[in-house]
Amino acid sequence: MNPDCEETVSGQLNTVDRFSDLPDFLVHHIISFLDTREAYRTCILSKRWAHISATNPIISCWPSDEVSARLLGYIDSRMQRYxxxxxxxxxxxxRFPASNKVFGCDVEDIELSRKLEELSCKVDEWICIAVRNQVxxxxxxxxxNYQLPDxxxxxxxxxxxxxxxxxxxYYNGAINLASLQTLELLRVDVEERMLNHIISACLLLKCLSVESCYGFKTIVIPCCSQLKxxxxxxxxxxxxxxxxxTSSLACFKFSDSTSDRWPVMSKPGLLRNLRTLDLSSSGITDGDLGKLLPELASLxxxxxxxxxxxxxxxxxxxQLKKIYLVNCHGLLYVTIDAPSLTKFxxxxxxxxxxxxxISSQxxxxxxxHxxxxxxxTPGFFKLKQLMTGLRSCNALKIWLSDDYDESGxxxxxxxEEExxxxxxxxxxxxxxxxxxxxxQNLSRSSVSAFLNGLFWTCRPDIISFQFFFHEPDLMIQLFMSELEDMANCWGHPLKRIESLDANCSNTLKSKKVDLQLRLHW
Incomplete structure (x- = not known):
């Protein structure tokens, strides 16, 4: 018998509404995955659902294109009830849209300034309610032009x-964000003294992200900070x-495409706990990196x-396990001695x-890529050289793409004779x-040279193809044909090629096709 059904005296079955028996906090969690409008519509299900919608502790206002008076009125009435x-x-x-439309006004509308001021006052009021109600x-x-309220x-x-x-x-009073652990600032205007004041006052801050902001010149992470x-x-x-x-940092990501200098200053030994370093900087030099790397004992x-x-x-x-070198076009020498390296x-x-x-055990x-x-020929030779320093290579991944070079x-x-x-x-x-x-609409000769160079470099048990084409079937047939023609050219020829994707024939019409072949030597 269905556990959600109960049998009556007359022998009929009555369906038991298990969902309505869930506690409020669990239903709140379920409807938290809905936006404000969808969550509000659940109130028509029953009187209890009307109560659930009205007491949901998650409030989301996210108009897609325009701020309407009706939506703001609903949010305001709900905040007033809270x-x-x-x-x-x-x-x-x-989340208000990036456009300048408020209540249907365009940026040229003379009423826009007044309505933006009214909206800012209303947002201030909502934030005050949220702070008092322990957000x-x-x-x-x-x-x-919105300013955060004090x-x-x-x-x-x-x-x-x-x-x-x-x-x-700027706020010269005491900052009491005693529980703040994550702070994200994107395209924010903030004074230098105010930003550093917030960072130094939030002693429990674990994650700080500052992107495309302005108004300051120096950022200081004090020694008292527990930032990770x-x-x-x-x-x-x-x-x-x-x-x-501070010596608490475990992950540091820095990106700057305009500076011609390395702007980071740190005393020796303070970066000993850093585990992840992500740099995208046009200003860092060999000397800067040479001084930095010996400090990173836990990287x-x-x-x-x-x-x-x-x-x-x-x-x-x-300790080093993963290294990514992306578009560092000036590199001439790279020497890596990392016994624990698992990905390059x-x-x-x-x-x-x-x-x-590369040397790795x-x-x-x-x-x-x-x-x-x-x-x-020199490229495949370099690829084979890369593999000689590795004790074991479980996989080799090759990406061919013209996404960053349209010429050539x-x-x-x-x-091989070269x-x-x-x-x-x-x-x-x-x-x-x-x-x-x-x-990549490669010619037959290019496909043949590509496979020949790869088989000269390595002998895989499995070949996995990913084709990102509008019509990938022709390229797949070309690769399969060249694989069969090349099977007898090696000392241990391929005995059999199996497609591990049973639905491969049905996916050839899609823009992305995954094809995996088992090679038997």
Missing amino acids: AKDNLRIRTLIL ARLVLHGPI ILLSAKSLRQLNCYKVEIP ELTLSNTLPKDGTIVLE ETLHLVNCRRLTMIRISSV KYKGDFDPDCIIT ASCLLSV TIPYCLD PDDIKFD LGDVNLGPPRDIRELKLSLYD
Whole structure:
């Protein structure tokens, strides 16, 4: 018998409404995945659901294109009820559209300034209610020229604050954000003394993100801070400075595409607990990186993106597990001695003039994202060199894409005789070779050279293809044909090729096709 049904005396079955028996807090959690309008519509289900909708501690106002009087009236009436009944507000999300439309007014409308001022006053009132009712999370994408009210700086219960396109005016009083753990500022106007005042006052702050903000020149993370994650993106002027005085940082992400200098200052030993370093800086030099890396005794993940002034990287680390080099086009020498390395990713022109040497005792995944014509004979030779320093390579991933280089031919050429007397031994045995191709209409000769160079480099048990094409079936047939023609060209020819995707024939019409082949040597 269905456990949700009960049998009556007459033998008929009555359905039991288990959902209505759920406690309020659980139903609140369920409808928290709905937006404000959808959550409000649940009130028609029953009297209890009307109560649930009215007492939901999660309030979300997110108009898609225009701020209407009807929507603001509903939010206001709901906030007034929370204030009257002293109901807990756990989350308040106010996201106003980026356009200048308020109550149907365009930016040229003479009524716009007045209505924006009225809206700002109403948002101030809602924030005051939320603070008094112990709000824990506030997400605010403010209306135009909106300034945060001072009362928000005394929200003792606030744990997470996300601000977008607002202004934080200077406040010389005491800041009492005793519970704040996450602070996100995006395109925010804030004075330097105010920003540093907030950082130093929030002793429990664990995660700080400042992106595309302005109004300050120096950011100081004091020694008393317990900050674990720091993200700074395109937010400093050319002469700006970041002063790190704390030793608690575990993750530091820095992005700056305009500065011609390395702006980070830190005393020796303070970065000993850093585990993840993500740098996208046009200003960092070989000397800067050479001084920084020895300080990172606990570093496990290193991202270097668009660091075009770097020409040489030397890394020796027992803890390092993942390295990503992306579009660092000035590199000439890369030497990595990392016994625990499990993943190495390289994106950019696969320039054979750049010498990359990797030494690792762990099983490592190599990932190379390049444009087709860089995989010529020297390119495959460089790829094979990369694999020689690895004790074990469980997978090799090759991405072919023109997404960052629109010039140049797409032909792939490989001729082993060009290498002369150079011999790196037989192809490397690996578990899987992963190939991803993005809108590459390669010729038959390029496909043949591509596969020939890869089989000269490695001997996989599995080949996995990912085709991102409008019509991938022709390219798949070309690759399959070349695989069959090449099967007898090697000392251990392919005995059988199996498609592990039973629905492959049905997916050929899609824009993305995953195809996996088992190779039997």
